[in-house]
Amino acid sequence: MRSLQFSVPLLPTSRFKRHSVRCASDRQQLFNRIAPVYDNLNDLLSLGQHRIWKRMAVSWSGAKTGDSLLDLCCGSGDLTFLMSEKAGADGKVIGLDFSKEQLSIASSRQYLLSKACYNNIEWVEGDALDLPFSNGYFDAITMGYGLRNVVDKRRAMQEMFRVLKPGSRVSILDFNKSMQPFTALFQEWMIDNVVVPTATVYGLAKEYQYLKTSIDEFLTGKELEKLALDAGFSYARHYEIGGGLMGNLVAAR
Amino acid sequence: MVRLSKWLLKEAGTGVNKTLSDILVCPLSKQALRVCEEPPSLISDSIGVSFPIKDGIPCLVPTDGKILDTDDTMKHDNAADDSANNK
Numbered sequence: 001m002r003s004l005q006f007s008v009p010l011l012p013t014s015r016f017k018r019h020s021v022r023c024a025s026d027r028q029q030l031f032n033r034i035a036p037v038y039d040n041l042n043d044l045l046s047l048g049q050h051r052i053w054k055r056m057a058v059s060w061s062g063a064k065t066g067d068s069l070l071d072l073c074c075g076s077g078d079l080t081f082l083m084s085e086k087a088g089a090d091g092k093v094i095g096l097d098f099s100k101e102q103l104s105i106a107s108s109r110q111y112l113l114s115k116a117c118y119n120n121i122e123w124v125e126g127d128a129l130d131l132p133f134s135n136g137y138f139d140a141i142t143m144g145y146g147l148r149n150v151v152d153k154r155r156a157m158q159e160m161f162r163v164l165k166p167g168s169r170v171s172i173l174d175f176n177k178s179m180q181p182f183t184a185l186f187q188e189w190m191i192d193n194v195v196v197p198t199a200t201v202y203g204l205a206k207e208y209q210y211l212k213t214s215i216d217e218f219l220t221g222k223e224l225e226k227l228a229l230d231a232g233f234s235y236a237r238h239y240e241i242g243g244g245l246m247g248n249l250v251a252a253r
Numbered sequence: 254m255v256r257l258s259k260w261l262l263k264e265a266g267t268g269v270n271k272t273l274s275d276i277l278v279c280p281l282s283k284q285a286l287r288v289c290e291e292p293p294s295l296i297s298d299s300i301g302v303s304f305p306i307k308d309g310i311p312c313l314v315p316t317d318g319k320i321l322d323t324d325d326t327m328k329h330d331n332a333a334d335d336s337a338n339n340k
Contacts, residue, residue: 092272098314100307107310122273125312130280132313137276 024127024151028098030207031075031149035101037202039076045195046242050078053173053246057142058082060239060250061171066090067139070163072128072156073097073146077106077121079173081113083142084121094133096126128156133163141170147249148174148218157231157251164253170233175211176240176247177218183244188212190245224249269295269311279304280313296321 034041042050058079063069063086071080074095084093097103103123110118126132128143128150141160150156160170178184191212199208219227221238228236228251235252274288279297286295286304293306295313302318304311 092276094273094276100310100312103310104308107308122270122276123310124273124277125307125310125314125317126280127314130315132277132280132286132311134278134283 024098027149027151030210031097031099032101034204034207035076035099035105037204038102038105039078041199041202041204041208042078044198049242053242053248054079054082054144056241057144057171057173057248058086060169060248061140061142062169063087063140063142067092068137069093070133070138070141071095072141072143072160073149074106074123075099075102075144075146077109077123079142079144080106080121081109081118083140084118085115087120088117089120091120093121094124095121096124096128096131098125098127100125129159131159131163135162136165137163139165139168141168143170143172143174145174147172147224148214153219153227154231157227157233161232161253166253169250169252170228172224172249172251174247174249175215175218176242176244177215177220178240178244179220180244187215187245191215221247221249225251269293269306269309273311277311277313280315281318 061083063083065086065088067087069083069087069091071083071093074080074097077095080093080095087093095103095106097106103125107123110121124132128146129152141164143160147153147156164170175187178187195211196205196208199205221240224238224247225236228249233251233253237250239248239250240246241248269288274286274295277286277295278284279286279299279302281302282297282299284297284299286297289296289303295304295306295311296302297304297318301321303321304313304318306312
């Protein structure tokens with residue numbers, strides 16, 4: 001049997017950057033490498049705050065009992081488990097990610113956690129740019145710290161729009177690319193002086209230096225709202241949270 | 254016990270549960286997928302590609318797909334013809 005190899009698109013077309021270009025394959029490998037310490041580092045680096053932001057993201061998604069839900073770029077499953085609690089036994093949650101290692105951890109966590117409702121979760125290895133779901137299937141979608149890492153954000157938004165039921169929402173949590181100079185400076189200082197040194201202890205300095213590059217290349221709140229509206233969403237609003245360090249885009253189909 | 258059984262079945266790679274296989278479509282053609290038991294995989298007949306299932310997790314990234322040789326598609330067609338004739 002022959003392998004199905006597609007050329008992997010590089011960074012979005014509009015940019016030539018002074019730093020190295022990262023293709024989808026590089027990012028996939030990066031997330032495979034950080035998988036074993038990902039959860040611990042999230043807790044450490046955000047002083048546990050990420051748990052609050054994720055609960056907010058799930059609330060904004062409008063997920064409720066009995067729904068069919070999708071958590072994109074699910075990683076080790078934090079948002080997926082929260083969505084599972086919302087959906088309940090009659091609902092269904094799909095956690096999708098392109099990192100085998102992250103999904104393996106998510107699957108192990110599902111087994112080890114005691115809540116019976118987590119039986120409504122299924123894990124799928126997939127690409128946010130080519131979702132393996134039919135049109136209009138999901139009642140809500142969440143995406144936590146994923147949009148910034150996809151190589152084609154426009155296409156990711158279009159795919160999310162396609163698989164959402166009319167009237168449903170997507171809730172996208174990520175770092176905020178702030179237009180406030182002080183916030184931007186503080187964010188950069190935190191990455192240079194807290195995040196990267198901590199990651200260095202785990203042998204992952206290079207992987208977390210990528211964070212600064214990816215935020216730099218990310219879109220501002222206004223740009224994200226426009227991206228959603230251009231993809232066909234009828235409503236889009238970006239909320240700044242975590243003192244402006246984080247942002248949550250809410251868009252309705 | 255139920256949880257453990259389900260987890261063990263997935264770990265054994267015996268495939269993906271029916272609800273999930275009903276939800277999933279080919280990531281490229283967006284057409285329905287056919288479940289194959291051995292090796293555990295999901296077949297997209299619309300484009301002649303097979304996607305593996307590993308440890309109960311369907312691998313549906315486009316580059317995970319393997320183009321099916323004509324022999325594989327012919328075997329499936331023959332099996333389908335036989336079952337139609339036996340009815």
